[in-house]
Amino acid sequence: MSRPTPRDADAAKRYVFVLLDRFTMLCFASAIEALRIANRMSGRTLYEWALAGDGGEVAYCSAGIGYKLDMDLEELTREDTIMLCGGIDVQSATTKRILNWLRREARRGSVVGGLCTAGYTLAKAGLLDGKRATIHWENQDSFSEEFEDVTLTKSVFVIDGNRITTAGGTASIDLMLKIIANDHGEELANLVADQLIYTSIRTDQDTQRLSxxxxxxxxxxxxxxxxxxxxxxxxxxxxxxxxxxxxxxxxxxxxxxxxxxxxxxxxxxxxxxxxxxxxxxxxxxxxxxxxxxxxxxxxxxxxxxxxxxxxxxxxxxxxxxxxxxxxxxxxx
CATH class of the missing domain: 1.10.10.60 (Homeodomain-like)
Structure with missing residues (x-):
């Protein structure tokens, strides 16, 4: 397979959502809906997306609903942003093939993110060593024990260089609103939040769980x-x-x-x-x-x-x- 050609600088920013087995539907839907609404409110195609996964056929979320994938774990361009979506038993869903693919893509300098429990997969691939990160509160104890080289926080989301992690659930909305604001301004991000009936936008300084x-x-x-x-x-x-x-x-x-x-x-x-x-x-x-x-x-x-x-x-x-x-x- 030939290497994909880089896209034009003015082209839409593309997100490749990698759906791990039994991923959480809410974290995935929250992220993709924010991007869709940004396109609608701006009247332009600012963002595009594709669904990928091991095998390239169908991925099932933790609710048992299947999503038809657009591609297998294929070679991407450096301009693509990779977003892994995790969920239940992320350890089993983190296959050797996924880890090898992630490491290969990361070597090109791509931005790689992990939604919900997918921060585990990034850490397992060695992509969070020396980085700040977060993961769903239920997985924090086990994550801390296994990955001592990662600075784990309790934040809703963390952006550390070209690595992104979120706590799961609606934290994907907060992350995407931050990204939209960085890319196209606060006004558009606020319009997206209004469409989502999202009245309290959290930042990376907010913690994911009440004390x-x-x-x-x-x-x-x-x-x-x-x-x-x-x-x-x-x-x-x-x-x-x-x-x-x-x-x-x-x-x-x-x-x-x-x-x-x-x-x-x-x-x-x-x-x-x-x-x-x-x-x-x-x-x-x-x-x-x-x-x-x-x-x-x-x-x-x-x-x-x-x-x-x-x-x-x-x-x-x-x-x-x-x-x-x-x-x-x-x-x-």
């Missing part, structure tokens, strides 16, 4: 501070006495605050945070149970297993085995 204190309705500033400290010290837990001292109160006062607002002790709440992270790692990584235990602040596998069983009514080993044996169901 735990905000989500659970905690309004006490010192209690919120303690919860944030717990979140940031999972691997090396801090004692309740030290937490209380850090915020200028007694251990007994801290106990009363947790009982009043959360109906549990600080120790119990901290344990639940650590076990939730452990469950996430067991389901999304290949880390050994021992390493999961250590990453979540447990000194011994036996203590970890005992606590895990008390919380989830199963052992870490059975949890992983059950998760691995679940069939992948796709409606076609």
């Amino acid at each position: 735990i204190p905000t989500r659970i309705g905690v309004r006490h500033p010192k209690l919120s501070q303690v919860i944030r400290m717990m979140e940031h010290n999972i691997e090396d837990p801090i004692s309740p006495a030290s937490l209380a001292k850090e915020v200028g109160m007694s251990t007994r006062q801290l106990e009363r605050l947790f009982r009043r607002y959360l109906n549990r002790s600080p120790k119990r709440y901290y344990m639940e945070l650590r076990l939730a992270k452990a469950r996430n790692l067991l389901m999304q990584t290949d880390m050994s149970v021992i390493n999961v235990a250590l990453a979540c602040g447990f000194a011994s596998p036996s203590h970890f297993s005992k606590c895990y069983r008390a919380q989830y009514d199963t052992t870490p080993y059975r949890e992983r085995g059950t998760h691995a044996s679940k069939p992948d169901i796709i409606v076609k």
Whole structure:
């Protein structure tokens, strides 16, 4: 196959959306709709797009809906922007062929982006080493453990040079509005946002998820501070006495605050945070149970297993085995 010829400088900017197996429809649709509306509101073809995927035939999203692809993993031009769309079990969807294709295209200097969980695929290909990036909050723990050379943020989206990542969902809209504004001005981006009934445009400084204190309705500033400290010290837990001292109160006062607002002790709440992270790692990584235990602040596998069983009514080993044996169901 002959190499594609570069397009004219005034030609429409083309996005090649690479649909990974079981990609999230919302992140893909949000991105492509923003581009479509930009064309409509400007009265010009500012953007074009094509759908690609391994095999070049049909790609299925996580809802089981199939999308006819325009192309296989073909050679592109440097002017094309590649956008990978990820979703459920992105590890399995990240095939060797996709990784090799990505590395080849990236060597040409192409802009490469990952929507939703596809940041994993970019990192697996080595394209995010030394870069700032983001990924859906549910995948952050496992991503941090596997890719130490990537500076992971909790931002809605990140643009670092010629690498782009988003947190998924409607974050694709925020990203595309930023790109449209950079390409053609804020006025057009605002017109697109209005058409999408998108009244609050987020930037790369906005975080993708509310903090735990905000989500659970905690309004006490010192209690919120303690919860944030717990979140940031999972691997090396801090004692309740030290937490209380850090915020200028007694251990007994801290106990009363947790009982009043959360109906549990600080120790119990901290344990639940650590076990939730452990469950996430067991389901999304290949880390050994021992390493999961250590990453979540447990000194011994036996203590970890005992606590895990008390919380989830199963052992870490059975949890992983059950998760691995679940069939992948796709409606076609």
